[in-house]
Amino acid sequence: MLTVPxxxxxxxxGILFLLGLIGLLVRRNMIFMLMSIEIMFxxxxxxxxxxxxxxxxxxxxxxxxFILAVTAVEVAIALALILQVYHHFKTLDADxxxxxxxxx
Amino acid sequence: xxLFFYLAAAIALISTIMAISGRNAIHSLxxxxxxxxxxxxxxxxxxxxxxxxxxxxxxxxxxxxxFIFVTMMxxxxxxxxxxxxxxxxxxxxxxxxxxxxxxxxxxxxxKHVPASPSVxxxxxxxxxxxxxxxxxxxxxxxxxxxxxxxxxxxxxxxSQKKKVTHRFLKKN
Numbered sequence: 001m002l003t004v005p006x007x008x009x010x011x012x013x014g015i016l017f018l019l020g021l022i023g024l025l026v027r028r029n030m031i032f033m034l035m036s037i038e039i040m041f042x043x044x045x046x047x048x049x050x051x052x053x054x055x056x057x058x059x060x061x062x063x064x065x066f067i068l069a070v071t072a073v074e075v076a077i078a079l080a081l082i083l084q085v086y087h088h089f090k091t092l093d094a095d096x097x098x099x100x101x102x103x104x
Numbered sequence: 105x106x107l108f109f110y111l112a113a114a115i116a117l118i119s120t121i122m123a124i125s126g127r128n129a130i131h132s133l134x135x136x137x138x139x140x141x142x143x144x145x146x147x148x149x150x151x152x153x154x155x156x157x158x159x160x161x162x163x164x165x166x167x168x169x170x171f172i173f174v175t176m177m178x179x180x181x182x183x184x185x186x187x188x189x190x191x192x193x194x195x196x197x198x199x200x201x202x203x204x205x206x207x208x209x210x211x212x213x214x215k216h217v218p219a220s221p222s223v224x225x226x227x228x229x230x231x232x233x234x235x236x237x238x239x240x241x242x243x244x245x246x247x248x249x250x251x252x253x254x255x256x257x258x259x260x261x262x263s264q265k266k267k268v269t270h271r272f273l274k275k276n
Contacts, residue, residue: 002149004109009150012113016120016143023124031129031175035136039120042143042163053150058231061155062240065232068162069247073254075167079174080261086178087264 009050016043030082030092034075041071108213109149115206116142122198129175133168138202140164145210154229 016039023036045064052060085097119139126132140163147156236244 002105002109002151004106009109012117012146015117019117019120019124027124029129031171031178032124032132035132035171036124038136038167039124039139042140046143046146049147049150049152049155052227053152056225056227058227058235059239061152061227061232062236064155065158065236066240066243066247068158069251072162072167073250075170076254076258077261079170080258083174083177084261092178 006050006054010047013043013046013050016046028094030085030094033094034078034082037078038071038075041067041074105149105213105216108209108216109146111209112142112145112149112206115139115202115209116146119199119202130172133171133175134199137164137168138199138206140168141203142206145206145213148210149213151226153226154232 020036020039020043023039024033027033027036045067048060048063048067050060052058052064082092086092089097091097116139119135119142123132123135123139126135140159144156144159144164147153147159
């Protein structure tokens with residue numbers, strides 16, 4: 001039986017989320033930004049599972065399955081968008097895709 | 105038992121840091137898969153074996169393979185004689201050590217868990233299924249609609265526009 005305190009488990013999930021956020025803010029390559037979003041989704045699911053184990057209810061696991069479905073859709077759409085961006089601009093740099101930006 | 109948790113957590117954190125700080129996209133993706141496997145071991149330790157299996161099958165098995173396919177299609181992160189570089193032990197020694205530690209951790213964790221865990225501790229897939237299709241039935245249908253929209257959207261975005269082949273109509 002796992003006797004790690006819940007604080008430590010939540011701290012681990014928080015650090016994982018923070019790493020994903022740092023990656024999203026620092027990297028400009030779109031593939032890496034998408035990977036960071038995946039890390040953040042995963043740590044959110046981890047929090048659900050920790051809560052599910054703590055209260056011994058299946059609801060957290062149900063929520064994790066929903067997170068899984070949302071992540072699958074998000075990845076499919078985002079990767080299709082990345083392919084289109086690469087065909088149009090020949091680069092994956094997020095800063096170079098700024099046609100919608102006001103230049104004033 | 106707690107040692108296994110800390111070991112898996114350390115591997116997850118290290119491989120996540122390597123994933124977001126790497127320069128080569130494929131290497132970062134492999135580190136990310138290692139991180140997901142470590143989180144899956146943590147799910148197993150948290151008495152959620154069903155979710156641990158789903159994490160390996162769907163996250164590490166399907167979503168990450170999609171990532172790797174797109175990264176290979178875009179052909180980024182490979183330059184020069186890559187194979188010679190890959191045979192260099194410096195490239196694969198750290199991930200191999202991390203994966204070996206994780207595997208040992210998992211085997212030992214399985215051995216330490218009693219053969220028939222008390223039913224009130226582990227949340228069985230049956231409970232999850234019953235909850236999924238009674239309390240959360242509406243959410244399941246909304247998720248189905250979302251998946252449908254995702255399929256159509258990905259198909260639409262992924263299809264290339266037809267080029268006009270007539271030479272007088274071509275504008276450039």
